[in-house]
Amino acid sequence: MSQSRHSWSEADVRVRPNRKGSRPRSKQRPEHADAVPALVTAVDRGRYQVLTDAGTPVVAIKARELRRGAVVVGDRVDVVGDVSGAEGSLARVVRVQQRRTLLRRSADDTDPTERGIVANADQLVIVTALADPEPRPRMVDRFLVAAFDAGMDTLLVLTKADLVSAADAAGFAERYAALDVRAVATRHARGSTDWVEAVGEHLDGRVSVLVGHSGVGKSTLVNALVPDAHRATGGVNEVTGRGRHTSSSAVALPLPAGGWIIDTPGVRSFGLAHVDPARFVAAFEDLAQVAAECPRGCTHMASAPDCALDPWAEAGTEADRARLDSFRRLLTSRQAADA
Structure with missing residues (x-):
């Protein structure tokens, strides 16, 4: 009677070596003691286009x-490999040095993923047109909150001031006077360059990053400040009233009098999902002083009982009420993302 089932033994088993991961991976990383410091x-x-401390583009x-x-x-990094800058050469970024500041944003208020935009900038230059396209004060507010979160100073540049009355230009700047935001107006007309020096005084010797929605004139501003920048410029779509994207990526350019200016692509939204809503009020210094008198745990929303911001706004000016409205719109938008 034949055996119906094979009798297995150890000799019948072939053991194949586990090639993947068979060799323990070391957690040690090379120190790269010969790495060269550079700026991205x-x-x-x-x-990555980097400039070594010796002045070599790599x-x-x-x-x-x-x-x-x-x-x-804006990152300060360490690079190894071919740092000669010769055509066809390629180095490697092996380390990012500690950052002083980091400007961040999320795609929108429902996206929890934050995205770093620029590192180590001293100030955020918020560029907005007074006309063509129409100004968007709530976008400016969002930039201000992001600047506070990053620990950066702010400068408001109002472009195309010659397309509106002096009173309208002054009125828009007045919205942010209570926040101690400095403001400079520029003119769209050809041949008008007196404003270039006025803007440059705020930028010389500093690392400044320009932000703004499409069509406000950021690239035009950069070309005036850095004549050999050659940044592409574009107009405004006559149908939508929105600017056309001309810059596709951020780029850092050295200023003639010292310092750096970093131009960023125009944006149509600026999410703040990465910022704690409880910190919003601190970005509005005029409101923060009043909010200190609020009951403990006050949300500062319109429905919050005994919120000190309400009687302050009622007794204040139209600009005060506009500031409070803008602040609460930000809170509403951000808290809806957490619902």
Whole structure:
């Protein structure tokens, strides 16, 4: 009678070595003691334009151990490899130095993922047109909150001031006077350059990042401040009233009198999902002083009982009420994302 089932023995089993991961991976990373310090001036599809401290422009890639999105314009980094800057040469970014500031945003108020935009900037230059396209004060408010979160100073540049009356230009700037936001107006007319020096005085010797929605004249401003920048400029769509995107990536440019200006792509939204709503009021210094008198745990919303902001706004000016309205719209938008 034949055996119906094979009798297995150890000799019948072939043990194949586990090639993947068979060799323990070391957690030690090279120290890169010979790394060269540099500044990231542009990021484009996995390639990083960096300027070494010796003044050599170098193209680099990112080391594998650095996570995605870990390097942004303005970062101080350490690079190894070919740092000669010769055509076709390629270095490698192996380390990001500690940042002083980091400007961040999320895609919208429902997106919890924050995205670094620019590192180590001293001030945020908020560029908004007074006309063509129409100004968007609530977008300016969002930029102000982001600047506070990043620990940056602010400067408001009002472009195309020649398209509105002097009273209208002054009125828009007055909205932010209570926040001690400095404001400079520029003119759209050809041949008008007297404002260039006025803006430059606030930028010289500093690292400034320009933000604004499309069509406000950021690239025109950069070309006036840095004549050899050659940033592409565009107009406003006559149907939508919105600006056309002309800059596709952030780029850092040296200013003739010292310092850096970082131009960023125009945006149509600026999410604040990464900012704690409880910190919003601190970005509005005029409101924060009043809110200190609110009951403990006050949300500062319109429905909040005994909120000190309500009687303050009622007794104040139209500008005061506009500030409170803008602040509460931000709170409503951000808290809806957490619902």
